[in-house]
Amino acid sequence: MSLYTYLLISAIIFVIGAYGIITQRSGIKILMCIELMLNSANLNLVAFSSFNGNATGQVFAIFSIAIAAAEAAIGFAILVALFRVRDTINLDNINILRW
């Protein structure tokens, strides 16, 4: 497979994630879409690393996987705290703050 195949796949995954963030209303689904976007970037990094023949990209990908895990943990913690107070994680109902 050529480099462009990988880039195309990662671009498609990225766009699916971005589309999901715009259209979905459930907090959990939005978190999943954010993970998709981060992982598409990881795919890019690993593909470039393999085709450029240097390992920096794979090291970067490992860092970003660890960070994505921490980010998901914090996201779920915020959602749980919100669910305790408001009994909902539907973003349409979360609208106290507006101008």
Added chain:
Amino acid sequence: MSYSLLAPEIILTILGLVIILIGLLTKDESKNMIGYLSAAGLIASLVYVLGNINGMGTFFYNALVIDPLSQIFKLIFLVVSLLVVIASISYFKDNRNQDEYYALILLSTVGMMVVASANDLVTLFVGFELASMSTYVLAGFEKRNPASLEAALKYFIIGSLSSALMLFGMSLVYGITGSTNIPAIIAYFKTNPLFATSSLDIIAMIFLIAGFGFKMALVPFHMWAPDTYEGSPTVVSSLLAAGSKKMGFVAAFRVLVLALVAIRMDVQMAFAILAVITMTYGNIVAISQRSIKRMLAYSSIAQAGYIALAFVVTTQMSIAGGVLLALGHALMKSGAFIAVAVVGYMVLSDNRNAKNTDDLDNFAGLGKRAPITAFSLFVFFLALAGIPPSAGFIGKFVLFYSITIEAVAQASNWLLFIVIIAILNSALSIYYYARVIRYMYVLPPVGEKIKEPAPYVIAILLAVIGTIGVGIYPEPFIRMAMNAASVVLGV
């Protein structure tokens, strides 16, 4: 290789971890001392950064760099966190989760400092995430308060979206240049000009501008800022508006500016439009706000627009102006938010169940009820509007002057036009600041005079001294900013 130049980061990281341990081992009643401990750690780091203000060096195989740019931004971050921590001693008094709060503040400060001295895309990303993740939690720290949680959720979603955009952009930059080291990337773009070899360059640039733009709250990417600043605990809003926003600017100074120098005219116009829309939108929407925290949020969007003017001409002086305005904005905005926190304390001591403590009506007669706070808020508002002698004036003066010089040198009318719009915007902002000042000094008070808690007073007065001090004696700061700008431009 000596790591002594990294001592500020090391001190704060160790202190942050130790504070979590102390929190486990102490009783809830004795947790109030943790605030003083964090303040001491921040002062130690601040003294260390001031002592090595001209320090130079690279660490960890070029992953971190200490230079004038990193030192002046570290100064900004440490001063803001110090003010926030001092004010928090009152704000979070007798809260049983204080240990986590202070540990998160210290770790987010470390994250910002790592961004300031990042010399590699990996370090830049890790620093960004450390600071962002700590502040997501801080924004939702009042976990019984729905507004605070909503602020945290909105901040989290937009923040991680921006991280994903930024990471995608970084992956493309790595793919194009084959390196994550920022000097190596810049060297690559000097020999292979942007857009000459592949169209991937422009996609990478757009993703990076969007990723940094979210952190800077420039206009198409600003939606999270007013909601988050309004809902978060007021001292945390202070950290977000004054500290974590500058992180986007220092990253943009490090990564974007050199790329911009390489392409010159094409993107100049794009940044000019972005900056003008940002400042105009921020100022116009701020006029109609009744919540002062929200008004300050929009005014901070407008200030981001002024700072973004530094990217338009990218001369040494304009970047120095951007750095100076960032320094001034950090002092004024953190002080203003802390003063709003005092008003919140005042309202809550009248009525324990009060909602919307930052409503404009609560500022009526503040000059009689809380004279120190009212006077300081008066100073911050005039400084934010750019009235001399203040840090806000110096920053705006250097920035607008540099653009005027460039406009004359290039004989370009549209640059001059942008300066005029920026000055008109400053004039417009006086309207909504003056409205609050009228409430504070002209309208009659609705309650008794209160005793302002000492930590708040110390934090506010330090910010006032900083704001006016930079205005009266700007030479050393201008020199520091000029040194930082010469690093940015690599001359």
